[in-house]
Structure formats: C-alpha cells, structure tokens
Amino acid sequence: MSATRSQPVFETRHLIFLSLFLIILVTMLIGYNPEIKVTSETQKVYDYIDSLPSGSVLIVSFDHEASSLPEIKPIALTVLRHAFSKDIKLIGTALLAEGTGVGYRLITETAKEYNKEYGQDFVYLGFKPQYIAAILSMGESIPDTYPEDYLDKPYFSNEMLKDIINYDDVAGVISIADGSLTTHWIEYGASRYNVNITAAVTAAMMTTYDPYIASNQLYAMFGGLRGAAEYEKLIDRGGAGKRGMLAQSVSHIYVIILIIIGNIMYFVQRKRRRGSK
Secondary structure (H helix, E strand, C coil): CCCCCCCCCCCHHHHHHHHHHHHHHHHHHCCCCCCCCCCHHHHHHHHHHHHCCCCCEEEEEEECCHHHHHHHHHHHHHHHHHHHHCCCEEEEEECCHHHHHHHHHHHHHHHHHCCCCECCCEEEEEECCCHHHHHHHHHHCHHHHCCECCCCCEHHHCHHHCCCCCHHHCCEEEEEECCCHHHHHHHHHHHHHCCCEEEEECHHHHHHHHHHHHCCCCCEEEEHHHHHHHHHHHCCCCCHHHHHHHHHHHHHHHHHHHHHHHHHHHHHHHHHHHHHC
8 A cells, every 4th residue: 555645734826825915915014005097987987976066966876796895895985985075965775685785884884984964965765676667766756666765764754855856856876886787777767867877887897888988878987996096096085996906916916927937937847858858
C-alpha cells in the first residue's frame, strides 16, 4: 500500500488570494486617493437633481434584489443624499418585494442625516405587486394605488402627499435597479404619462439601457461603483463607491499582473521542454 502524500497547508491559490487581500488592505491603509473623472452621464443626473427647486417631489423606486446591495447601496445613497441636501421631497416605492425593506432602511437612515421628518419631507409607500399594473395605476391615481403607506398610515395623513395625485404632481421618477424593471417605467410611465425617468443601475445593466438613452426615452442614467464614486465627488461626500472603486481597481491590476506572469512562465517552460528533446 502506497503512503498518502500530505497536502501542503498553503497551495498556490491560497497565496494568491492572501496576497490580493494584503494588497487591497495596504492600499486602503495608506489612503491612496486616485483621481476620478466625472463622466457626462453621471453629470447629467447630478445636474437634473440639482436644478430642481426646493420642495419638488421625486419618486425613488427601489427595483432591485437584496443580493445586489453591495453595489446598489452606494448608488442609492448618493442620490438620496443629494436630494435631501437640496430639500427635495421623496416618495419611496419598490417594484420588487426584496427591495422593499432595503429601500425603507436606506431612505429613513439617510433622512436622519439631514434631519428630515417622515410625512413632511419623505414618505415610503413600499411594494405593490404586478409592477406594470402598479405603474399604470399610479399614472391615474397614486392614492388609489397606495391607500396606505408602508407604515399603514392613510395616504392623505402624510402632509407632503396632500397635493400629490399622479405623475403630473411629481418632478420625475428615479429607478434604482439591478435588472430590467426600469424598462417598465420607461415603457409605461414615460411613454403613456410623459413622466421623466432617470436610472441608477448596476454596472452590468448600463449597456441594456443605452438604446433608451440614445432615443431620449430615458432622460439620464449612471451606475456601478464607478458611477457612485463619481457622484460622491460631485456632492463632495465620500462613501462606499470610492472605496469600492479603489479595491476594484487594485484587484484588476493585480489580476493583470498575474496573467502576465503566468504567460511568461508558460512560454519559459515550453522553451525548456523543447530544448530538452
């Protein structure tokens, strides 16, 4: 019976992951601050919110799953912070059940940063099933669609909602999404009721909405950790977007270096094998 060979405690892949962790940790500890250039897409979203008069009302819809929170949260926080800093009133909704609790927590925690009061400065209406029907119904009557808010308070008991009946009474809708639900806001909200739709999406979804931007069906869009970092720069408020971009950039550089080293080792070994024949 042959003796079994003991496995090494650390394999090459363990060393690679450990090295990546240490590189990211050291980079963050030394406070490396890369220059972030703001793209025209992010600038357009910022300019849109910045141009709204104080007291304007925006619908912010959390159309995402909980699994995308690491990317969605930095994106959402930049929009919420910018809006509250401009004294814009927010109505929170969700087209996905998973985004309901996340959206409520984000909007209420951000409101506390700016001393905003529920019912006066923001209201959370929550989730409504059958999202296409919900979007169309809100175009006719928001109070009929949401007779009660997320906290089970009657719609009109919230002071800021007393004059908000449909899309005609809001400045626009911002869909924070990790999938295709923004499409429904465009196709049923913008097309039928001419409401202004802006998208704040994950990086993977940005190319999906490019045709809507090109056709002016979607007013503006930004997204991904890069977009969050750019927006944080515009509102002069650091956050997870910038930190995430730093970790992501260092990781990409590290992987590229590993690929180069791996290819060099491959060609060197192949040359040695040929020389030994």
